[in-house]
Amino acid sequence: MSIGLGHYLALAGVLFVIGAIGFLTRRNVLVNLMSIELMLNAANVTLVAFNRWHPNDHTGQVFAFFVIAVAAAEAAVGLAIVLSLYRLRKTVLTDRANELKH
Amino acid sequence: MTEEVVLFWACASLALLSAIATVASRSAIRAAVALLAHIISLAGLYLTLAAEMLAVVQLLVYAGAVVVLFVFVIMLIGPSASPPRESASVVSRTLAALLVASTGVVLVPVLWRVGAAAPEIVRCAPSEVGCTQFGSIEGLATGLFGPALVPFELSSALLLVAIVGAIAVARGRHGASEKKGAESPGSPDGGAGRGASHATGHGAAGHAGGGHG
Numbered sequence: 001m002s003i004g005l006g007h008y009l010a011l012a013g014v015l016f017v018i019g020a021i022g023f024l025t026r027r028n029v030l031v032n033l034m035s036i037e038l039m040l041n042a043a044n045v046t047l048v049a050f051n052r053w054h055p056n057d058h059t060g061q062v063f064a065f066f067v068i069a070v071a072a073a074e075a076a077v078g079l080a081i082v083l084s085l086y087r088l089r090k091t092v093l094t095d096r097a098n099e100l101k102h
Numbered sequence: 103m104t105e106e107v108v109l110f111w112a113c114a115s116l117a118l119l120s121a122i123a124t125v126a127s128r129s130a131i132r133a134a135v136a137l138l139a140h141i142i143s144l145a146g147l148y149l150t151l152a153a154e155m156l157a158v159v160q161l162l163v164y165a166g167a168v169v170v171l172f173v174f175v176i177m178l179i180g181p182s183a184s185p186p187r188e189s190a191s192v193v194s195r196t197l198a199a200l201l202v203a204s205t206g207v208v209l210v211p212v213l214w215r216v217g218a219a220a221p222e223i224v225r226c227a228p229s230e231v232g233c234t235q236f237g238s239i240e241g242l243a244t245g246l247f248g249p250a251l252v253p254f255e256l257s258s259a260l261l262l263v264a265i266v267g268a269i270a271v272a273r274g275r276h277g278a279s280e281k282k283g284a285e286s287p288g289s290p291d292g293g294a295g296r297g298a299s300h301a302t303g304h305g306a307a308g309h310a311g312g313g314h315g
Contacts, residue, residue: 003110006216008151011114013213015121017205021198022125027188030130030176034137037168038121041144052151055223055236058245061156065246068163069257073264075168079175080272086179087274092130093185
């Protein structure tokens with residue numbers, strides 16, 4: 001049995017949904033950031049898989065490269081915000097970050 | 103061909119399991135280690151997709167930088183990085199259930215049947231000069247430094263801005279007040295006293311907010 005493009009796309013879809021579920025149902029902001037990384041990685045899998053089935057140029061891999069760069073920048077800034085939130089409220093629960101609400 | 107199939111199934115199952123572990127584990131450090139396993143298995147998947155350079159970049163950037171950054175922050179925050187109790191609202195639970203249902207019913211069964219085997223890739227002999235193989239360093243570089251040169255240079259600016267922004271946000275008010283305090287002893291009543299009272303006022307406001315929450 002050979003591996004088709006659909007296998008990669010289905011796997012990436014399931015991984016993306018796992019990340020989305022983690023982002024929606026967890027209240028720990030660290031786990032939320034990790035879920036965002038899961039979703040970005042799932043998108044990368046689809047880009048690289050499509051590029052493998054159209055190997056005339058490297059557009060998909062270049063896109064995945066940029067996604068990795070943006071994800072690294074996003075993780076750095078996001079974790080700085082987490083540290084700032086922790087310094088302010090002594091918690092990492094997103095439910096407690098409600099200063100604009102009251 | 104058959105070892106690629108074996109590698110795909112091994113990496114795909116490991117990626118699925120570690121993604122579930124990342125999302126489901128109570129402790130933040132266990133989630134970070136599961137994320138590390140996920141990233142390594144995705145690098146294996148990139149190898150099955152003939153993206154060798156991208157697999158190395160994935161390991162360097164994600165496993166070497168991002169996960170280490172996560173672990174550093176978890177270490178800085180300490181035990182309260184894994185709070186014992188957290189509850190999701192009904193809305194987000196419903197949305198998550200809808201996502202699972204729509205993916206399971208629609209997306210996966212349709213996508214599973216798509217496509218045939220991958221087209222063959224022209225393999226270069228090691229001695230052959232001027233032949234760029236798909237997915238190699240040269241191959242990725244021809245795409246990266248050719249049509250994508252301007253975005254590549256812009257991404258360096260993005261990373262620099264992200265570094266400066268992360269330092270500015272993470273250092274916060276604490277570093278600024280320390281700097282003021284270090285400068286102040288020469289002047290009897292300058293901006294330093296005002297800065298200190300400003301800081302304490304903010305602290306009190308923060309405490310009051312904490313009491314409300």
